[in-house]
Each structure stands twice: as C-alpha cells, then as structure tokens.
Amino acid sequence: MKDGFPVTRTTRALNVERSLYYYHQKNKQVTEESFQGRPVPGFSLAQTGIKISDEQIEEFLMEAVEGEEGIYGYRKLTNYLKDQHKLVINPKKVYRLCEKLNILLPQRRKSKYPRRLAKQHTITASNQLWQVDIKYGSIEGSGRFVFLASAIDVYDRCIVGYYRGPECKATNITKMLQGALLRRGIHYESETSSKLIIRTDNGPQFVSEHFGRFCEHQHLYHERIPSKSPDLNAYIESFHSVIERECYQRYRFECFEEAYYRIDEYMDFYNNRRYHGSLKYLSPAKFYKLYSKGNCPQIINL
Structure with missing residues (x-):
C-alpha cells in the first residue's frame, strides 16, 4: 500500500478481509500516539488563574538556586514556587525544568551497610x-x-x-x-x-x-x-x-x-x-x- 497499490485489490490478492487492514492501521496509529505522550503545555497556572510561562518559571528557579534556596532539591523548590510565586505546579514538572537547567542536586548514594535499629539487650x-x-x-x-x-x-x-x-x-x-x-x-x-x-x-x-x-x-x-x-x-x-x-x-x-x-x-x-x-x-x-x-x-x- 505504501507504493500506491489499492487496498481492495491488495487484500483480495492476499485473501484477507479489508476490515482487518483498517483494524491494524487504527491500532498502529493509537500506539504511535501513545508513545508520543501528552504534549508539554509550556506554562503553569498561578493561583489567580494567570498563565506563567515555563521560561519565567526557569528564571524563578535560577534566582532561587543562586540565593539561599541553592541547598534545596527539586521537591523543596516545588514548595518554594508554590509559596513565593503562588504557582500551581507539581514536583515532576519542577524536576524536568531543573534537569533542563542542570541545577539538580547530586543524588545521595545509599550506604551498602545495613541500618540496624536499636533493640533491647x-x-x-x-x-x-x-x-x-x-x-x-x-x-x-x-x-x-x-x-x-x-x-x-x-x-x-x-x-x-x-x-x-x-x-x-x-x-x-x-x-x-x-x-x-x-x-x-x-x-x-x-x-x-x-x-x-x-x-x-x-x-x-x-x-x-x-x-x-x-x-x-x-x-x-x-x-x-x-x-x-x-x-x-x-x-x-x-x-x-x-x-x-x-x-x-x-x-x-x-x-x-x-x-x-x-x-x-x-x-x-x-x-x-x-x-x-x-x-x-x-x-x-x-x-x-x-x-x-x-x-x-x-x-x-x-
């Protein structure tokens, strides 16, 4: 079909139902769309309902990490944006923006030694x-x-x-x-x-x-x-x-x-x-x- 052959003649020659071809085409389209994921809107809402662009949020984040908030990880930066800039935003988006700006804190390594809680002796x-x-x-x-x-x-x-x-x-x-x-x-x-x-x-x-x-x-x-x-x-x-x-x-x-x-x-x-x-x-x-x-x-x- 990619080379221009008609669907009806091709399916008849292959002895398959034409509806089967359309069924597979539909599933293929759904699968491709599902891999694309939800489009990124490019903004977040303030608590007042105003749209704040991702570029502006990135500026907020850069200002934060250059100041006292430089010690914060993405979860605390999420709270900072909610508290200081009244944004409606979740940690996943803040993580994505921090990753883009290369301001994520290094992840702590878990110790290989077991943590044993004190018990009665x-x-x-x-x-x-x-x-x-x-x-x-x-x-x-x-x-x-x-x-x-x-x-x-x-x-x-x-x-x-x-x-x-x-x-x-x-x-x-x-x-x-x-x-x-x-x-x-x-x-x-x-x-x-x-x-x-x-x-x-x-x-x-x-x-x-x-x-x-x-x-x-x-x-x-x-x-x-x-x-x-x-x-x-x-x-x-x-x-x-x-x-x-x-x-x-x-x-x-x-x-x-x-x-x-x-x-x-x-x-x-x-x-x-x-x-x-x-x-x-x-x-x-x-x-x-x-x-x-x-x-x-x-x-x-x-």
Missing part, C-alpha cells in the same frame, strides 16, 4: 554494649566550638575512649574507637564471634561509608537509635549532662588548649576517682577492675 558484663555520641562546647568570644566524641561502656560506665578537637569527622571517631578496642584488648576474628554492640544516633558521622566500613572490618555490631529517641542512648546522654554541669559550666574555655586540658583533666577524674551511685559508690575504673567479667549481680536491660 540484656547486658551482664563489660564490653557488650558501648554507646557513642558527640557533644560540643564553645570557645569564649570566638564563635568556634570544641567537639567531644565519647564512648561509654553501659555496664561499668567507663568512658572507654574520647576525642576532642575543632572538628569531628567519622575518621576522628573511628580512630578513637580503635584506640578503645586496643586498650580493652578486644579483637574479633569473624563476625560470628562478635559480641560488642556499638550504639549511636543517626548523625552524619555514624551513617557514613567510613564508619560502616570500620564496624564491618572490626566485626562490630553497629545499631542506630530511631530519630527523636535519645532515651535509647541514655547512658552517654547522661554522661554528657554530667560533664556539662561539672566541667563546661565550671570553666570558661579561652582557647582550644585550655578546653583540651580541662576535658582531659575531667575524664581522668570521672573514670578513676568520681564515685558513681549505681556502681556501689566505686569509680568506673575500679568497678571495671572488680566486676568486668559480670561477677557482680548487676543486669542491665536496654
């Missing part, structure tokens, strides 16, 4: 569960902060390791934990023999590839508490409240060196000399020395 000895968290204090008059990352053994309450510095990255925390493992003589040959649980919140340091790789390499079981549930990290939260009251509020840190000195001084006092009511009024270090193997009738469920 029965703790009967030292080195079964460590809680890790980050606290910061201010350097007087400088607008800068000193960060403190601490790991506490929930059974004997010892601060098994800590890091203090002007920044706190995942590498700083894993190096601190590596030192704590060495001091306590903890080394697991395989994941099946692992007994130590590391519990953290969902801070960027703890969800990072580096931290996940460290726990996998050391055969540690890393679990994270759900958001807005600091009570599941109660022991390290309690310690940070204590150091705030007994150290940070007692001294003014004029410089980083003074902050480091006071923190080191307090850590030595806390671990070795400070009486702890829930440890038979022993210091954490003394309690660990006497009862680390669980020969104390103390069972913790958390």
Whole structure:
C-alpha cells in the first residue's frame, strides 16, 4: 500500500478481509500516539488563574538556586514556587525544568551497610554494649566550638575512649574507637564471634561509608537509635549532662588548649576517682577492675 497499490485489490490478492487492514492501521496509529505522550503545555497556572510561562518559571528557579534556596532539591523548590510565586505546579514538572537547567542536586548514594535499629539487650558484663555520641562546647568570644566524641561502656560506665578537637569527622571517631578496642584488648576474628554492640544516633558521622566500613572490618555490631529517641542512648546522654554541669559550666574555655586540658583533666577524674551511685559508690575504673567479667549481680536491660 505504501507504493500506491489499492487496498481492495491488495487484500483480495492476499485473501484477507479489508476490515482487518483498517483494524491494524487504527491500532498502529493509537500506539504511535501513545508513545508520543501528552504534549508539554509550556506554562503553569498561578493561583489567580494567570498563565506563567515555563521560561519565567526557569528564571524563578535560577534566582532561587543562586540565593539561599541553592541547598534545596527539586521537591523543596516545588514548595518554594508554590509559596513565593503562588504557582500551581507539581514536583515532576519542577524536576524536568531543573534537569533542563542542570541545577539538580547530586543524588545521595545509599550506604551498602545495613541500618540496624536499636533493640533491647540484656547486658551482664563489660564490653557488650558501648554507646557513642558527640557533644560540643564553645570557645569564649570566638564563635568556634570544641567537639567531644565519647564512648561509654553501659555496664561499668567507663568512658572507654574520647576525642576532642575543632572538628569531628567519622575518621576522628573511628580512630578513637580503635584506640578503645586496643586498650580493652578486644579483637574479633569473624563476625560470628562478635559480641560488642556499638550504639549511636543517626548523625552524619555514624551513617557514613567510613564508619560502616570500620564496624564491618572490626566485626562490630553497629545499631542506630530511631530519630527523636535519645532515651535509647541514655547512658552517654547522661554522661554528657554530667560533664556539662561539672566541667563546661565550671570553666570558661579561652582557647582550644585550655578546653583540651580541662576535658582531659575531667575524664581522668570521672573514670578513676568520681564515685558513681549505681556502681556501689566505686569509680568506673575500679568497678571495671572488680566486676568486668559480670561477677557482680548487676543486669542491665536496654
């Protein structure tokens, strides 16, 4: 038929019904149209009903990403257009326009390490569960902060390791934990023999590839508490409240060196000399020395 042969003669020669040809032609046309998709209108409506061209919307988006809204992904930019420019627009269209303008934020990579939610454990000895968290204090008059990352053994309450510095990255925390493992003589040959649980919140340091790789390499079981549930990290939260009251509020840190000195001084006092009511009024270090193997009738469920 493409070469000009009549439909009737061709279908008769092929011994097929003419209606069959028209049926296939109709389906072919529908299929081709369906692949074309709905035409792009080239505008969106404002809440007042006025048409706003895509070119104008693109200008709105470029103005946004050059300002404070440069941190937003396409979903928040959609909300921005609705809020600031009163547009009736959906995220799919904003995504398409952002892709055209090359202003899409890079997509976050999902970690290959599993996210394990904190669950209840029965703790009967030292080195079964460590809680890790980050606290910061201010350097007087400088607008800068000193960060403190601490790991506490929930059974004997010892601060098994800590890091203090002007920044706190995942590498700083894993190096601190590596030192704590060495001091306590903890080394697991395989994941099946692992007994130590590391519990953290969902801070960027703890969800990072580096931290996940460290726990996998050391055969540690890393679990994270759900958001807005600091009570599941109660022991390290309690310690940070204590150091705030007994150290940070007692001294003014004029410089980083003074902050480091006071923190080191307090850590030595806390671990070795400070009486702890829930440890038979022993210091954490003394309690660990006497009862680390669980020969104390103390069972913790958390």
